[in-house]
Structures are given as C-alpha cells and as structure tokens.
Amino acid sequence: MQTPVRWMTAPPLWPSLVADHNRDALARPMLLRFASDTFMQDLQRLLAEAPETLATYEAVPESFQARPAGTAPDAWVSPPPPMLKLYQPAHGHFYLVAVSLVCERPGLPDRTVAPPQGERMGFVLRRVVNGQEHARLGQGTDAAWFPIESGSETTLLDGEELRPLVAMPVQQNGRTRRLLVGFLPTAEQETLDGAPALPATPPPDEEDPRMTAFNTRIISALETLAQGGSALPDDAAETASLFALLDLLDFFMLEIPTLHEAIVYGHPPDAHTAERALYDKLANADTNEDGVGDGWRIGGASWLDALQTVWEHKDELNTSGAITGTAYDLRNSTPPLETIINELPALVEAALPVQPITAHLALGTVTIAPPPHYIVRCVYERPGCQPLPFTPTDPAQADALAQHTRERTVSAPSVPFTIAAFFDPDAPMRPVRITMPDTSLQNLRKYQQNVSIVLSKKLRQQICQLSGVSMSDIEDGDLNDCDTGFNIGMICSMSIPIITICALVLLLIVVNLLNIVFWWLPFFKICIPVPTAED
Template sequence: MVVAPRVLRQTFPGDHPVQWRTASPLWAVLQPRTDNPVFAQPAMLRFTTDTFMEDFLTVATETPTRLWEWQVQKETWRKPAPIPSLRLAPGQTPSTPPTQMLDDPALQNEPLKLYQPAHQRYYLVAANLVCRIPGLPDKTLKTTQRETVSFVVRRLLTVNKVLQEHAFVNGFWQPVEPALLQSLKAGEQTFPMFPVTYTQRADGYARRMFSGLIPVSNREAFLNAGLQSKATGDSVVETEGDRRDRLLTLLQVDVVAPWRNINQSRIQEDRTLVESWSKLEAGRRNELLASVHLAQDKLQSVSWYVLLDLAYYLRDYLPAVWNRLEISPDTPVPTGTPGKALLDTLQSTTFKLETSENFNTFMVLQNKFSGVSDPTGRTSLAKALKDVYAARVHLENATAPYSYQSPAGWPASQFLLCGNGVNSLVNGGDLDLLVFVQRIRDALTALPPDANQRLPLVPTAPTLIKSQNEANYDNDLFLIRCVYERPNCPPSVHPTVVSEPTQRFQMASYFDPDAPARPIRIPMPIDTSPAGLRKFAKNTMFVMSDSLACQVEKARDLTFGDLVLSVLPWPFHKDFSASAGGCPSGTLSFGKICTFSIPIITICALILLIIIVSLLDLIFKWVPFLIFCLPLPGLKAKK
C-alpha cells in the first residue's frame, strides 16, 4: 500500500505568529540557522533554459536537496556561473553543499545582476510561509477567506544621501518609511506566487514552498517610472496650461519640425546649385534649370502638405482664428481681437514665386527656392492656408507628384515655406522661442480650447523633462519581499506579513556588455547558384495598393547607373525621370499581391548588412569587432 507523505503544516490549536523563511530545501545548507540572516531572506534561483519552469518543478519535487545548486550567483558571459545538470548520471552522487555560497573572486566587488529572458536567464524567488513554533510547520492558506501570497519588487533610491526603499504604486515609486518596511503600501503592485509541494527525504513529511517569476523584463518600466512623494488619486486634473503645452507639442511635431526640415532641404539645394553653376558649362544650363524645377516641385509639394496640417490645426484648436482666415484672409484685424498677433503674422508673411525661365542668370535659378522680393502680387500665408484647405480633397487623394507643368487640381497659391521671410518664422535654436510658436501660444492663451474637447495624447516637454530627471539610471538597485495578506482580518489583529528583503540586485539591460549571449543560428541557403535558388518556394507575400504597386514598378525601372548619376556632381549629374515618383492620376491601375523567395531575401539582407557596416565603419570603427568566422569542412553547395 502506498502511503501519501504527511504535510507538515499548522495542526496546533490557537493562533501562532506567521513568518517568511527562505526556501526550506536550503535550510540544510544554512548553518547555523539561528543567527544566519540568510535564513530569513527569500531565496533567488537562476535557470538557464527556456524550460525553466519544468526544470524547477523537477528539481523541487525529485531532488529538493540539490536546489542550492540553482541559487543565484554573480556572473558575466566571460565568467559564467556553473550550470548544474538537471539529472545526475547513474552512480553519480550529489555535490556536497558548501557552508557558504561564494562568488567568483573577480566579481566579488561587482553588483549582482539579473539578466533578461532574451539572455536565456530566468529567475525565481522562493520562500516558505511558516508558523513560528518548533519545527516551523507550513502555514495553511485559507483561500476561502481570500488569504493570498505574493511578492513585491522595491527599488532603492537615494534620499538625503541615504538609500531608501520605494514601493511601486500605480506606475510610480513611492518612498516607504523606515519603520514600515515590513508592511504593504496601499495600491502597491504585487506579483503572484505559486505553491510547490515536495517530500523531505529525512522524515517523510511533505513541505510546501512558494515561488514566483522575478519580472526582470519589466526593467525599463521600473527605471523610467516617476517618483511620488505621497499617494495620489487615480484621476489627474489637467490644467489649462497643461492642455496648452500639449497642443504646442502637437504643433511642433506636425508643423514646426517638417517646416524646419523644408528649410534644411532648401539650404542643401542652394549648396548644390552653387556647386553645379560653377562646374557646368553655359551650353548645358538648361539642364540645370530642369533640375532646379524638380527640386522646386518637391519643396512646393511638401510645403502644401505642411500648410494643410497647419490649417487642420487652426480649424480644430483655434476655430475663431480659422473662421476669420476662411472668410477674409487678408482683411485687417481690428484692435482687441483675440489672436490678433497670430492673424497679423499670417497676413504679413508673404511669398512670390520666381516665374522667369532665364537659366543663364544665377539669381533667377536661386530665386526658384527663395522667391522674389517684388512687393506686388505677393501671396500671404493666410491666403495660402485658405487655398490649401480648399484643395484638401485633391491633396489627400493625389497619387502623382506635383509638377509645375501640370498644376491642375493643386492649390491655387504656390507658397514655399522655405522662402525668404517665411522661413524666419521657425528659424532659431529654442523651439519655444520661435516667432511662430510664440504667436500660437499667445492665441491659445487668449482662446483656450473647450475643457471638454478631446486632445491628442502627445508627450509634453515638461513631462519628458520630469520623466528624464526621475528615471535616474544610476539608482538601479532592487530587492524583493514576499507578502502574506489576510484581507478579511483586521490589520490590528492579523496584519499583513512581509518578509525580510532578498539580497540587492540590478536588472541588466538588453544590451548589457556583461550579459550572456543566447545562441542564435541563422542557416543560409546552401546552393546559391541559379539552379539551386530556383527550387525554393515563393511563400512570402506582399500586398500592395495600386499606388505602392506603381511606385515599385517605377523603382524596378531604375538601374544602378541611374542611382550613381543622380548623386554625381555636374556635369555628370542626371536627375531621375520626373515620372519616377508615382503614377499618373486618373489612369486605371490595380493593387497587387507579390510573392517573394525568403532565401534570396535573406542573402540580400546579409550582403546589405556587410555593405552598410563597411560604410559606417568610417564613423564607428566597428568592423574589427563585428564578425568571427570558422571554417566548416565538408559544407559544400554541390556534392
């Protein structure tokens, strides 16, 4: 008859103090138990395979006395900790437990690091919940009374030059008072633990320990979480200034940044024009004019789309300003009108396109980007916004790029944001001090959006600065405490039982230079001859719209020579065809589904990687550290 092992649990009458102790299979290693502080600390176990949970259960249930071999130790990929064998060979005896776990002497002064699952490292915390009576029997959980066990991760941050524990509450770190370290803060995040029952070989009793997976993969969330001096409610009241900051950030992302990039593109085009003019003979300057027109069309096209985003912005968040622009963009604004400074700026900022085709005059070519200074017939920024908004349907649905030779459907006003006088609105180092941003800020202050209006979720500058200051990557020490909760009992009678802390540790980043490297093997195609490559299935499909399919077809028409000529200086320079950027509007076209051969794509990716690495070696000097190859005799494409 098979007799089930007896479970050593609380069977004595009355209530007894409950406490956390390290995992019971390790008790035999800890001598003496009475004054050894590790006996009161939850244990941390390290596993090195993706089957870590099965491995842990196998060791805990079959050979629990060997669990000490999986205790966490300091290690690096150059000095890895020993990896114990899951099962002993026939006739092999278990290793003798040491009296004290010793780290590699070279790592004694280094902090303990827990590595990521991507490094093939998994860590468990393990402890026993026992009654403080002779024999330390396991405490039975009364699940019907909602009793639970879990663990918390706490961070050590410097406060007044002293390391202080902080609890993770609602996504923030809150300080824990020194007198309340062994208590649970309200709302503190807990992580689950699960029971594991095993049989003690010495007396035949079954014991139960609790374990949980340490969330090392949460490192970035932990380190980037902000600080809170005290608990706050879940609801945050956003002030008018906060909403204004959010809208200003949206303006900088959608309008100001692309506008400034257009200005940078104009500077590059000017530089290219100056170099080309000095090198190109007079008889070929008509070719230079065609190249200038292509660049001008590109600048005009992106200028219209930035203007359209600005029009949408004014329509949605400054409707009073937009309504005046849409009705009468160039009518003088009465004194005292809210947003007058912004309206005046939009009306006074003007541009006039260079229409001359005299390619033998350098100034004419340069004015194609900057505009002319003629005071008559100029278009205001306010008028350009109205015209762009009126043509929004065409802009949103256009499939062919803009060309000055076929302007049908495009906005009536040609307005380059990189033109002289226009670009000055966003020129400067500090984005908050730009003329245009200041005008928008003043208008938002005078005409704040409705408090009930939903605003986009964008990170504001104050929030980013605060988050960066609070992240503090220098303070990256953590510890773990196990928790036993009895929510149905009054805290004065049966308070929450929180364990002593584990040893302190750091959580390694994904690119930690000490991290073990998970072995990754990418097999390449063996036979790369046409005879071999034609045999692979084309099982990777790309679904393309009609617009993308047409652009891909145009790209397939380009040759390597076209690419080289497009970047060479004059007189060797040759632009791409004007129709290379898209498909003609109104033509019948279809989407496509194309299948590709993954082996060929993999080979191309490897070759491109080598080319890019070689080119960027001029900056990073990294080629000596990139690759190491070993010969493989017998691996041949043709046998």
C-alpha cells in the first residue's frame, strides 16, 4: 500500500499559519517575488541564512505608477491593483512557486520523487474564466484554453503542460527539509492572454467534423458495396472490402486509439463503455438466449477477425491491393450490410473521445475570453497500485494503459493573479545604463571582425573637439568648430579585411602608373586633314 501524500505551502510559513488556524493558506502554493536578476542565488542565501523571513517575499498586490506632477514625494503612494498582478522579467521582477510535498504521516516527512519508478511532479498554469478553470492544450499558435468540468479541477488533462519544480534545502526546527520551487512564465503574457478559450462540447446543431470524415471515408464506401449488389464483380468487391476495413481501422487509430489497440491486440475495452459496445459488435460477442452471437460477421468470420487480418497484412495490401490467401466480401455480412451501415455511425459517434481543440477551431466556435486571471496548481504523479488488465507487448500500448492506472495528487489553487503587459502603467522600470566601448587598441582587438560601433553626429563632434584640447578650452561648450559639413554619423568598423587593404594599395599604384603614361598627351598637337566642299 502506498503512503498518502499531500501538497502544503512552504515549510517556513507553517508555524505562523498553524497559529492563525489558516488551513487554506497551508494547503495552497505560495508565490514569491524577487526584484533582482540573481533571484535564484538570493533565494538560496535566504533559505540558508534566514528562512523565517521567507514570508516577506510573498507576492502581494503593488503598483509602481509614476508620481503625478505637483504631488509631494512623501505623500504619494501608488494605489495597488484590485488583484495580485505579476510583472515581467523585462520589468525587473521574477516570480517563483514555492510548495512542499509531504507524506501524511506524523512529522509530515518530505516525499521523495523517484523518476526511474515513473513518478513525476510539476505545476500547471490554469486560466479562470467566469469561475471555471481552463487548461492550456496544444502548442504554439494552435494552443487554446480548454474548460475543465466542474468538480474535476484536481485532474490533469491529457496534453496539459506540466512545468518543472526543483528542490532546494531549507532549515526548519533544526531539520533540513525540501522546498520545491518553479519559475512562473510571466514573460509569456501575450501568448497566454492571446490564446482563445474554447467551449467544452461542440455547439448544438452542428455535426462533429470527425463524423463528417467518417461518413465520407467509410460509410460512402460501404454504401457503394451495398448498392452494387451482384452487379459488382467479386474480385472488385473483395478488394473494396479489404480497403474499407483498413480505412475503418485507420480511422480508429486516429480518433479512437484505445479501441484501435483493443482490436489489434484482441483485448476488450472496459465493460459498460461505448468502446466496448462497438468492440462487441465487431467481435460478434453479443449473445442471445441461445448463446449464439448476434454481432457482425463476414461469412464465417467476425468483423474483428477480418480487421485483425487486414491490419497484420496492411503493407501487402497497400503494395499489391490484395492479401495472399485471404478474401473478404462485405456484401456477405450478417446482418445485411445495409443494417450495419445504419448501426455503425451511432456506435462510432458514441465511442469518440471529447472533441479535440482542432475540431472546435474548424467549427469556428473560438471565443475571446474576457481579461483573464490565472492560478497555479501543483501535480504529483506516480504509478497506481492496481495491476494492468493484461501484459501488453507493444511499448506504446503499455504507456497508454499505464496512464489509466496512474495516481495524481493535485494541490489546492494558489491565490489568483493577472500578468502585466509589457507596457503596463503599474509596472516598474529597470534602470537604463548605456556603456560606451573602450577604444584602446588592445580592447578594440578583442571584438570580432563583424562588430561595428556607430557614432552619432554629436558624439563625433565631441570626439573631434576633445582631441588635443583640455577641458578648459571647451568650457563654452561650442562644438560647431569641428563640424565637417556632413550631417551624418560615423561607423567605426573592426572588419576591414586584408584583401581590401591590398586592393586599395594596388589601385593607387595602377592609377599612378597610368597617370605617368598619359599625363603628357595634351602637349602633342595632332592635326587630322578633313576634306571640305570647296575642294
């Protein structure tokens, strides 16, 4: 039996929260704020020297708006925002999630996560819209916020990004405990806020695009076989039947992978599920009072046997258009193929998983959410105690089945917060410092050959004016005497190749030689007789 575990806030805060009987704060992750690029080193030093002061670094609502003109500096206090607002690294602020994972035993010992045993931990960023949590699924521009059903907030959706947590030592009552911290991606504000929010289910009166593809690809082929009847040659009907079965399995692989694996490996899905109902029809497993299967058959074989055979020889079928020694004609199905065509779409639609994001995008149901706020939840995953229903032979199938037997411990939500935009009026400003390059020869030689230093016109005038003069000579500040007449700047480049210098020298030599050869030509008088009309 595995020991129960739970998430708690940072250990240095436990004594004060227990004294205040603040159970909610004890169970939720803590958000820390640092205003230095060396925030990780600062946190390490803090945990080693004064961990009891960690509470002073907890993120609180604060604003850094500029003081209005005419307001006394001592009297001005920037009004804080109504909700905790996190600023970006460009503003000089960095935020960390701080939490502890403990075993529910006396003393609350730290839980050690063992990745080799399939365990993992991290935190997820959730958006809250109208009181409902949304999980971010997808990558890049295809990412969107998918709503989580009420009561299922402590579950982790497939494809939800699990961000890392790292362990840092902290002293508490003479013991060394582990504080888990994770970096909040506030720099992704535009990406997070810009991702659309999607509805949980397809809108009414609109067909699932997956079923549209199924009807076009599978049902139309079966209808062609059923309508052709005896007029269709046997060899053509058998070839069309094989490809229809292969297309059906390919559709299952793309849209209902659990059913595809069950068919390929011959292991029925869980009982009382839509996948099991369709599987039983294909396997001819449904029985009547006489014990005779009333599922779907092709001659003497079940549809399941035919699908397994086709999948086993799919390479041969795709190459030659036939399977050696195997022939199936769906026109010989029992019950009649027309009956199967009427039953199959409903069974497939019921077995389809929750509509994926891409289907919603195709339906044009994307809605832009109101100004969002976010929360953080920490997640711990480990293999469950229950054994697998069978021993899988395929690694991909083993991973898929293992996901169904994993145990997840999800923390309570953190305090809600928003993320400031880059040009936010409440955001602080970093001090700006422009360092001019050292122009000594030994330092200029350190630059790569593709480095160019741009000098403005005013700076070029100042350099020219300062050359060979003292500060007393330019006390009047007149820099116009050095003006060369060109209203341009200057680019000092360290990238003049030796071949350019050689070419310039060679050009000067050639020009001088040509000048020696041809400079005396104007001293010669050359007269050329030209006939005129009088002659």
